[in-house]
Amino acid sequence: MTPLAPVNFEIGPGSTPATAAPVDTRPALIEVQDVSKMFGDRGAEALAMLAAGEDRAAVLARTGTAVGLNHVSFDVAEGEILVVMGLSGSGKSTMLRCLNRLIEPSSGTIRVRGADVTAMAPGVLREFRRKTFGMVFQHFALFPHRTILGNVEFGLEVQGMAKPARRDSAMRAIELVGLKGWDARYPSELSGGMKQRAGLARALAADAAVLLMDEAFSALDPLIRRDMQQELVELQRRLRKTIVFVSHDLDEAIALGGRIVLMKDGAIAQAGTAEAILANPATPYVARFVEHIDVASVLKVxxxxxxxxxxxxxxxxxxxxxxxxxxxxxxxxxxxxxxxxxxxxxxxxxxxxxxxxxxxxxxxxxxxxxxxxxxxxxxxxxxxxxxxxxxxxxxxxxxxxxxxxxxxxxxxxxxxxxxxxxxxxx
Ligand SMILES: Nc1ncnc2c1ncn2[C@@H]1O[C@H](COP(=O)(O)OP(=O)(O)OP(=O)(O)O)[C@@H](O)[C@H]1O
Ligand SMILES: [Mg+2]
Known part of the structure; x- marks a missing residue:
């Protein structure tokens, strides 16, 4: 007979949070290593000034070069939603666009499944970008004179996919985002939330491994925005997509539930789960940033x-x-x-x-x-x-x-x- 007490299962205060494990054990899909981006002609000088401890304002004043990214390193695990957060101008969009080299990094390395994106020749890069990344923007970027179906299948059409196959893929994506029945309508007939669903469907249709989303829900009404956040989490669970989501909204980052990379002045102020950041803010800046956080929605049971x-x-x-x-x-x-x-x-x-x-x-x-x-x-x-x-x-x-x-x-x-x-x- 087993004794009743003391209880000996290996749990309790101080044990690893249940939520941290799945994220940390997945292999890195994207590895960002020491990436910097200088906007201006005197990039090398600007980098040297940063290395010497000067700040962004000083670099801009002396060299006329804007520091987009300052020695940024982080990994994105396969199948996670990573939220890149920070105030306006902190470098979020620059970071996102460096991932697929829509913006050319000044230095550093970006690898996707081990392949060095930063070293790819233009032709190879174009193909790789198309296959690997889908993008969703804040302002939908739909063609007004194409139907929703026409918009969603556009990327596949450009790739030269045959019509029946691309219709199939596009209709599947339209259904996934809850726009079934709206495929023959035009963007002007849709609400903001529906337009963003169409934008999402367009990114999903190509079945790329990684979705890059830049303030994708920021233009939506708060209630619709919350619905979209929930649906994205659901969709991500079902499709196992890897998502890098840019947001300046801490509540949104928490709702999406993944790890957070918090940026300040082009550098990473702190990276980790919302819980970990809340429990141990790395700097007074981070502490101030998370001060008004809804603790109850962050803390995991x-x-x-x-x-x-x-x-x-x-x-x-x-x-x-x-x-x-x-x-x-x-x-x-x-x-x-x-x-x-x-x-x-x-x-x-x-x-x-x-x-x-x-x-x-x-x-x-x-x-x-x-x-x-x-x-x-x-x-x-x-x-x-x-x-x-x-x-x-x-x-x-x-x-x-x-x-x-x-x-x-x-x-x-x-x-x-x-x-x-x-x-x-x-
Ligand atoms: N094409 C450009 N030329 C010059 N400077 C740029 C360019 N793009 C971005 N920057 C500068 O790089 C810094 C980071 O900009 P970025 O657009 O990445 O910020 P962000 O965090 O996305 O801000 P927001 O929340 O306002 O979108 C800013 O100081 C910005 O002025
Ligand atoms: Mg931006």
Missing amino acids: GTLTAVPPCVLRPGDDPAAAADRMEAMGCDSALAINAAGRLLGRADLSALRRVPAGQGVDRAVQPCARVPASASVKQALPVVAEEAEPVAVVDDADRLRGTIDRVGIINALARQSRRPAQEATAP
Whole structure:
């Protein structure tokens, strides 16, 4: 018989957040290494000034050269949504356009699946760009005299794809973005949100591995924008696209849920998950940037779990288990199977009533659970309903720990205090 306590599953405060693992273990699809971009004739001089510690304003004043990017390095994992964030002029669009060399980097290397994009000859680059990248812009960039279908299939037409095949691909993409039935309409007949769906369909039709989206939802009304964010996340999950999304809006970055590259003055101020940035802002600037963040929508339940004092396992003797629970002051306990999956919850009184010779499972009832990947905001309604700490489970329904109201309130209070304090640092 397995002893009831102490609980020994390898979870609890300080363990790896459930949400960080999938991102970090995926192979890098895009590797950006030490990329700089100077706009102006005296780029070399400008780079030397930056290396000597001068700032962008000084470089511009002396050389007339604008610093677009200043020694930027980061990876984009296969299948992730990476959000490039920052204030206006911080270099977001420049970064995005350097990825497919619509803007030519002044120095540094960009690799996609190991291929050095920065070294490609023009003809090779054109082909590579077309096959690898789809782009979605803020202002839709649809041809007014082409139908939605005509717009969506345009890229494929240019590639010389035969009409039936390109119609097929375009119609599939139109359906994916929820514009079925609108293919014969013209852009002027569509709302802003629908136009952006068409823009997205155009990028999806070519079935490129990477979507580059520059402020793609910024022109939309707030409610429509939120819908589009959710739908993009859904679409990304289904299609396994890699997306680099430029936004100046922190809430949007959080809604998209991936890692964030936060830029300032052409350099990376900090990169990581919203949670990690919030927990440990690298500089006072970053702290100020995340000061007004909606903490509850960033914090993941999996990072706040407590280890439950009592857990029932197959083979536990009901009477002995009930004795241990009583000794530990537990009125009920969660029950797991041999694989660690959550079966439910058993009350102390129900365990006492299990006839001799029967297992603890006789006393187990279904119980509430929240996924470790859920945000505190998503979990709150469930936690608020429950008298007991709520079970937290992973993707395979394995018990990761529990979460309760007090744990949530403490975590929110802790996180809300931190950036404000650091923001006052010099
Ligand atoms: N073609 C250009 N010629 C000269 N300077 C440029 C050019 N493109 C960008 N820059 C400069 O590079 C810097 C970064 O610009 P970028 O467009 O990448 O910013 P951004 O973060 O996308 O801003 P926004 O949020 O306003 O779109 C700015 O200082 C800008 O003035
Ligand atoms: Mg921009």
